[in-house]
Amino acid sequence: AQTVTQSQPEMSVQEAETVTLSCTYDTSESDYYLFWYKQPPSRQMILVIRQEAYKQQNATENRFSVNFQKAAKSFSLKISDSQLGDAAMYFCASMEYGNKLVFGAGTILRVKS
């Protein structure tokens, strides 16, 4: 069974600084996908970034990038040049091919001005 663990319940970052959110996962499949979702106070789930496990290259979306360590089953999210609008709950999730998303417990990110 898939499991996703986010060990940081809460993180803080100064505006314009860089922050890294941690995530580890477990799966028995070789074909799977990893995601970071952002949930602002409105509680909408917004896809931030997606990584295919078969790709060695780390995914990047503007200020968001991941550090995907397949052997260690680690998938961290780096937010560069943090902005006030980045403040939200961030969920790490995994999906085995053709299967459901399994979410971690989430990390609250606070951005200080």
Added chain:
Amino acid sequence: EPEVTQTPSHQVTQMGQEVILRCVPISNHLYFYWYRQILGQKVEFLVSFYNNEISEKSEIFDDQFSVERPDGSNFTLKIRSTKLEDSAMYFCASSYRETEAFFGQGTRLTVV
């Protein structure tokens, strides 16, 4: 940009009543999902739907729950007899491929 639309945004219902949560997935998507999030807890999978039938369901998705795609655009979740513990945020999601999911803004269900 196309998006998944859910209605209503907030529903309050009496315990024991039936509710129907509605979703309009992105138009060319083939895979449809319902997830829920009890306040302060993680997001949990309920059910996935493909080719007009349920492809997978979780233990939460018992006989009180059902899903339907009554026409080419809507995807509904029905809870037959709501319980207090059904109070949660319900998210619809859709995808074109089996390797991603795009979420709607959610429906907050409050059972009183």
